Amino acid sequence: MADYVIAPPSVAALPVRGGGLFPVRRIFCVGRNYAEHAREMGSDPDREPPFYFTKPADAVVTGGADMPYPASTKDLHHEMELIVAIGVGGVDIAEADALNHVWGYCSGLDMTRRDLQNEAKKTGRPWDMGKGFDHSAPMGELVPAGNFDPSKGKIELLVNGKVRQTSDLSKLIWSVPEVIANLSRLVRLAPGDLIMTGTPEGVAAVQKGDLLEGSIEGLPGVRVRIV
Template identity: 45%
Template sequence: MSEFLFPTRPAKGIPVEGEARNFPINRIFCVGRNYLAHAAEMGNVPDYEAPFYFTKAPTHSVLSGANVPYPPGTENYHHEMELSILIGAPAFRISQDDAEQVIYGYCASLDMTRRDLQNASKADRRPWDTSKDFEDGAVFATASKAEAVGAIKDQRISLSVNGETRQDASVAELIHSVPAIVSDLSKFYHLEPGDVIMTGTPAGVSAVQAGDVLRGEISGMAPVELTILAPE
C-alpha cells in the first residue's frame, strides 16, 4: 500500500548526450531580465547589482519535441528562448571562482509565458505565478555535459517560429554570467544535484498561436523544439 492518499506525478528528467539515464529535475529556478535588450523591450530596467529569480514546478516541464495545447487563461502566449544550467553537486555560498565545478551540464530550453497575465500581475504588484508556472511551461532539450560544451562565452542563442527567426543573440550578452548566477543563488538556497537554472532570454520574445512550430538553438547543443496545438 502506498503511503499517499492519491497517486503522485512521476519524477521528470532531461536526457543527456552519451548517457542511458536522465538528469533528474529537482527544482527549476529562473533568472529574470538578464539581457539588457529584453528588459528594455518589456519596459523594465535591469538590476546590475544582482539577479532576481522566480520558479517553475518540475512537474510542469516537458521535453523537446512535445506537442502541447495552447494554455488556458491567456490570449498572449509568448516564447522565451534560454540557456539552462544543470547542477550536479551540492553548493551553498559558493564563490564565482568555484561555481563551474558544480555544473553538470547545459541545455537549450524554453520559458513559455502567459504575457497578458504577467502584465496584469505586474500592474497590480502581484506575483507572476500564473504567468510563468503552468502545465508545459518549461521545455528542455537533450543536455550536454559541461566538459563537452566548454566555457559559456559567446555561443549564439536563437529561436525561430515556423522557420522565421525571432530571437538571435549571443550568451555573451548575459548581464549576470553563469558563475555569477550560480554563486548568487547559492546564497539563498542549498543547491542540490538535479537543480536547473534557466538564465534568462534575449530580446525578440513574441506571441505564438496554435499550429506554430518553435525551434530554439544554442551553438554546440541539441535544439529545443515545441509544437503548439489547439486549446483543449
Template identity: 50%
Template sequence: MTANLFPSPPWPALPVQGEAGRYPIHRIFCVGKNYAAHAAEMGGEVNREQPIFFTKSALAFLPSGMESNYPPGTSDYHYEVELCVMVGKPLFKATEAEAADAVYGYAVGLDMTRRDLQNYAKENRQPWDMAKDVEESAIIGPVTKAADFGPLSDRRIRLRLDGDLRQDSALTDMVWSIPELLSRLSHLYHLAPGDVVMTGTPAGVGPVGPGNHLVGDVEGLAPVSVTFTDPD
C-alpha cells in the first residue's frame, strides 16, 4: 500500500455509556428549523415539505468537557443545544420504521454557529458553510444506547450559559421526528454506522465570548459542556 504524504488523523470517536468500545464519528449531518419557536426567532418558518439538512466535517468535532478557542472571523458566535442521533445500521431509502430501528444511541451536542456570517450568507443567497462548518463547532457528549435511553417522550432539552438557563424545550416540540429525519436523509445519502445527526435547536440561542461556560442537557443523557477561551 502506498503511504500517505503526510499524517492523517484517525476518525474521532465518542465514549459510550456502559461500553468499553467507542462510537466513531464519520459524518455529521445537521437539521435546520426543527423547532417552530427557533425558526420564528430567526425570522423564518418551518417547512413540512422537506427538512433542511446541512453538514459539518468530522474534524469540527470537539469532545465534551474541553476548552475551545473563540473562532476567528466572527464577533457573534452562537450556541445551539441539540439532541444527537447515532446511526447504528446501514440505511438507504429507508421507511420510518426501518429508520427507527437503526438508531444506535443518543447524545447531547452543541452546534456552534458564526451567526454574523450565517446572516450575511442568508441575505446574499450564499451557502452557510463558513458559518456552520467551523473548527471545534460540533461539541458532543457521551453516547447513551437507545435501548438504555428508552422513548424520547416529552423529555426536556436545555442549555445554561454560566449557570443561567437560556434554552428549555421538550423533545416533542421537534417539527420532524427522528424516524422522519433519518428516513428523509436516507433518500439523499447511503447512511451507515458512524453517521451522526444533530436534530436542531429550540428557541433561546445567543452569543458566547471568551470565559463563558456552556452546559447542555437532555433528561436521561450525559450532559455536554465547554468553556471558551481567548485565542490571543
C-alpha cells in the first residue's frame, strides 16, 4: 500500500443508469461546436478546426444536487451539451473506429463564468477560471453506448420551465467520431475520460434560485438548481 503523506482524494464518478459508477479521469470540452453558437460568440464556424479546454474531474455535480453560484462572477452562463464517456483508451484513433472507444453517453452542462472568460479572451490569457471552477459540470446518468445514437436527436435546456436552448445533435460541426479522432491526435485518451461536445445557441445568464433542466433525446436528463 502506498505511503501517502496526505489522504488521497476521492474518485469523481458518474452514476450509470441501472446501477454502478463510472470513474471520471479527465474532462475535455470542445469549444464552439455548433454553428449558431459559434456565430453568437463572434466566430466563423465554417473555417475553425476543433479546439479544446478542460475542467477538473471533481467539477462534476450529479444526482440533481444543487450548484452553488460561484464566487468572482456576475455573469454565470449555462451551456447544454452531449457528453461522451471513453471506455477504451488510445492515440491516433481512426474516425471509423472511434465509437468503439466509447463506453457511454450522458447529458450535461458546461457552466461558465462568462465575464471571467471574456476578460481572459481580451487579454490572451487561459480560460481556466472561466470554465474549470468548482461545481461547473452538472451531469445526468450515464447510458451505455449501445443504447444511444450520438449522430442525431433533440437537445434542449429549460430554465424555470422556459426553453432557453434547443437544437439537434445532427448540427454538431464536428461529429462525435471526428472529435474523438482529432482529440486522440493531441493526447492519449484513457478510460474514464469525458468529452463535452459543445453547446447550441441560446446561452444566457442564470441567477440564484433558477432551475435548469436539460434533455437529450434518448438519454436521462440533467437537473440542477442554482443556489
